[in-house]
Amino acid sequence: xxxxxxxxxxxxxxxxxxxxxxxxxxxxxxxxxxxxxxxxxxxxxxxxxxxxxxxxxxxxxxxxxxxxxxxxxxxxxxxxxxxxxxxxxxxxxxxxxxxxxxxxxxxxxxxxxxxxxxxxxxxxxxxxxxxxxxxxxxxxxxxxxxxxxxxxxxxxxxxxxxxxxxxxxxxxxxxxxxxxxxxxxxxxxxxxxxxxxxxxxxxxxxxxxxxxxxxxxxxxxxxxxxxxxxxxxxxxxxxxxxxxxxxxxxxxxxxxxxxxxxxxxxxxxxxxxxxxxxxxxxxxxxxxxxxxxxxxxxxxxxxxxxxxxxxxxxxxxxxxxxxxxxx
Amino acid sequence: xxxxxxxxxxxxxxxxxxxxxxxxxxxxxxxxxxxxxxxxxxxxxxxxxxxxxxxxxxxxxxxxxxxxxxxxxxxxxxxxxxxxxxxxxxxxxxxxxxxxxxxxxxxxxxxxxxxxxxxxxxxxxxxxxxxxxxxxxxxxxxxxxxxxxxxxxxxxxxxxxxxxxxxxxxxxxxxxxxxxxxxxxxxxxxxxxxxxxxxxxxxxxxxxxxxxxxxxxxxxxxxxxxxxxxxxxxxxxxxxxxxxxxxxxxxxxxxxxxxxxxxxxxxxxxxxxxxxxxxxxxxxxxxxxxxxxxxxxxxxxxxxxxxxxxxxxxxxxxxxxxxxxxxxxxxxxxxxxxx
Numbered sequence: 110x111x112x113x114x115x116x117x118x119x120x121x122x123x124x125x126x127x128x129x130x131x132x133x134x135x136x137x138x139x140x141x142x143x144x145x146x147x148x149x150x151x152x153x154x155x156x157x158x159x160x161x162x163x164x165x166x167x168x169x170x171x172x173x174x175x176x177x178x179x180x181x182x183x184x185x186x187x188x189x190x191x192x193x194x195x196x197x198x199x200x201x202x203x204x205x206x207x208x209x210x211x212x213x214x215x216x217x218x219x220x221x222x223x224x225x226x227x228x229x230x231x232x233x234x235x236x237x238x239x240x241x242x243x244x245x246x247x248x249x250x251x252x253x254x255x256x257x258x259x260x261x262x263x264x265x266x267x268x269x270x271x272x273x274x275x276x277x278x279x280x281x282x283x284x285x286x287x288x289x290x291x292x293x294x295x296x297x298x299x300x301x302x303x304x305x306x307x308x309x310x311x312x313x314x315x316x317x318x319x320x321x322x323x324x325x326x327x328x329x330x331x332x333x334x335x336x337x338x339x340x341x342x343x344x345x346x347x348x349x350x351x352x353x354x355x356x357x358x359x360x361x362x363x364x365x366x367x368x369x370x371x372x373x374x375x376x377x378x379x380x381x382x383x384x385x386x387x388x389x390x391x392x393x394x395x396x397x398x399x400x401x402x403x404x405x406x407x408x409x410x411x412x413x414x415x416x417x418x419x420x421x422x423x424x425x426x427x428x429x430x431x432x433x434x435x436x
Numbered sequence: 437x438x439x440x441x442x443x444x445x446x447x448x449x450x451x452x453x454x455x456x457x458x459x460x461x462x463x464x465x466x467x468x469x470x471x472x473x474x475x476x477x478x479x480x481x482x483x484x485x486x487x488x489x490x491x492x493x494x495x496x497x498x499x500x501x502x503x504x505x506x507x508x509x510x511x512x513x514x515x516x517x518x519x520x521x522x523x524x525x526x527x528x529x530x531x532x533x534x535x536x537x538x539x540x541x542x543x544x545x546x547x548x549x550x551x552x553x554x555x556x557x558x559x560x561x562x563x564x565x566x567x568x569x570x571x572x573x574x575x576x577x578x579x580x581x582x583x584x585x586x587x588x589x590x591x592x593x594x595x596x597x598x599x600x601x602x603x604x605x606x607x608x609x610x611x612x613x614x615x616x617x618x619x620x621x622x623x624x625x626x627x628x629x630x631x632x633x634x635x636x637x638x639x640x641x642x643x644x645x646x647x648x649x650x651x652x653x654x655x656x657x658x659x660x661x662x663x664x665x666x667x668x669x670x671x672x673x674x675x676x677x678x679x680x681x682x683x684x685x686x687x688x689x690x691x692x693x694x695x696x697x698x699x700x701x702x703x704x705x706x707x708x709x710x711x712x713x714x715x716x717x718x719x720x721x722x723x724x725x726x727x728x729x730x731x732x733x734x735x736x737x738x739x740x741x742x743x744x745x746x747x748x749x750x751x752x753x754x755x756x757x758x759x760x761x762x763x764x765x766x767x768x769x770x771x772x773x774x775x
Contacts, residue, residue: 326623326631327623327630327631328631353747357747357748358748358749360464360465360466360747360749361498361631362464362465362466362494362498362499363465363466365466365490365493365494365498366466366490366494368490390633391493391497391498391501391633391634392493392494392496392497392498393493393497394493395489395490395492395493395497396490
């Protein structure tokens with residue numbers, strides 16, 4: 110019973126980490142540029158032409174979904190996909206988003222309805238008569254409940270940069286925006302390449318040990334095989350929690366022993382003075398990051414959303430890890 | 437005779453605590469060897485160099501405060517439980533069953549959600565708020581159970597269950613309403629000493645000391661009351677008034693400790709019973725010994741919570757429930773048989 114509780118708390122938490130991270134205003138981070146700005150926009154990927162409907166895809170829930178026609182009324186129940194849909198030029202077709210959506214700016218005013226993305230009311234959802242519902246890290250029950258209501262729903266939960274690219278391309282295909290999706294991905298990849306080249310020059314011993322904390326009470330941190338773990342690596346850092354699998358609470362003893370050189374906090378939007386509070390914790394003054402003042406609050410919108418701005422997140426982290434590279 | 441026995445058990449418990457503290461300092465995921473722990477302990481005491489910073493920090497700033505909090509919380513709960521059992525003449529009374537813990541937790545959480553972030557309360561605010569909540573929970577349970585002297589066990593239990601469920605529901609809704617704090621629900625409902633700010637203890641320690649001092653001062657009357665209200669009245673003790681005073685004093689310790697640790701059940705139930713078996717029912721002895729034994733018990737419960745599952749912590753309330761619930765069942769059966 111206790112373990113089930115724990116597991117559930119962890120599950121809820123992971124979901125929350127993604128969703129609630131978005132309450133902060135999305136002022137940080139560069140706006141997603143239109144694909145026209147992309148270097149070589151769309152040229153490197155051959156245009157496939159219009160998508161033929163009905164289209165059958167396999168999504169991350171493992172199910173085969175048939176999209177009968179080009180979606181005209183789309184509901185996004187996760188902010189990262191909202192960003193993708195808008196970046197694909199689907200403004201006007203997205204009819205509802207979640208209350209955690211803050212990007213693009215004023216996105217909640219551009220839709221007919223704002224829903225609870227975590228526990229969406231299937232009734233409300235059905236009343237919007239969407240022909241496509243886009244889901245993210247929702248649990249199986251939610252996905253099935255929406256499908257049982259006769260709605261066409263796809264679920265993508267990318268956990269790596271490559272998976273983000275694939276998800277964008279998939280959403281592009283489903284919405285008949287194949288070319289724009291290809292251009293967007295190409296633009297992201299180009300930016301990622303520039304960053305990777307910069308970071309590649311950093312020798313291993315100059316890559317800081319990094320501790321990321323997303324919850325101040327339980328010391329939740331991303332372990333191996335998490336999206337954040339990859340962001341840390343791409344930004345030229347070494348995650349101190351890489352011996353853990355997935356999102357896990359970490360013991361303060363282990364953090365102090367690992368002696369991180371950089372500490373990144375993502376909960377600054379709901380905990381005032383988060384850096385100061387961390388620095389005041391007993392015993393944490395033995396940690397290099399605290400000694401040298403390298404404790405940072407980052408915009409959780411940016412680093413928690415596996416969407417089109419993910420490369421911007423890598424850049425933001427890389428600037429914290431290697432300020433000298435960006436002078 | 438009784439005095440000698442008390443000193444004997446006091447000594448045994450004190451020694452056990454001393455040894456347990458030393459062992460506890462050795463337990464933790466950072467994997468320090470005994471020699472490292474000693475080096476770290478001496479390192480800060482003597483200012484000797486050559487000890488890695490992190491070792492000193494782990495031992496002095498993480499493990500030691502946590503050991504202290506476990507002792508404090510365990511002592512508070514056990515003393516309160518001993519007093520409740522005595523004054524209500526009910527072997528099943530404890531802060532958890534009586535709704536004190538739930539009430540205190542709800543008030544503390546509400547306080548933190550609606551004002552704590554602004555730093556409105558300082559060290560004292562949350563424990564005192566918890567105290568108010570604990571009294572409210574207690575009053576609800578006693579009122580519901582019918583404050584009649586020898587309140588029947590079943591009635592008390594049912595009243596406790598009802599009040600706890602209700603308060604638990606409010607607590608859960610509160611936490612959900614401020615969803616980014618959701619992980620905290622577990623901590624509050626099942627209890628935990630993980631990552632708690634040791635500064636919290638600064639407000640709880642005085643509450644515990646005041647409560648213990650008052651209860652020990654009233655221990656004679658408590659002894660008389662245990663005989664029954666009629667007997668007590670014959671012996672000139674005004675039961676009605678005294679009863680409330682004692683309940684309030686006991687609730688101070690129990691509620692304040694909840695502000696540190698969340699709801700930890702069964703400590704206040706199990707410990708006084710065992711102490712009574714060992715050292716007899718005299719409250720002058722029972723109360724201080726319960727404090728020591730409660731601290732010892734919770735220290736080991738916390739060690740189990742820290743070490744049982746590698747890489748993760750079990751809520752301490754789960755550990756105490758695992759040990760305490762069977763004991764509770766035993767008491768329930770026994771009390772059923774004697775009636």
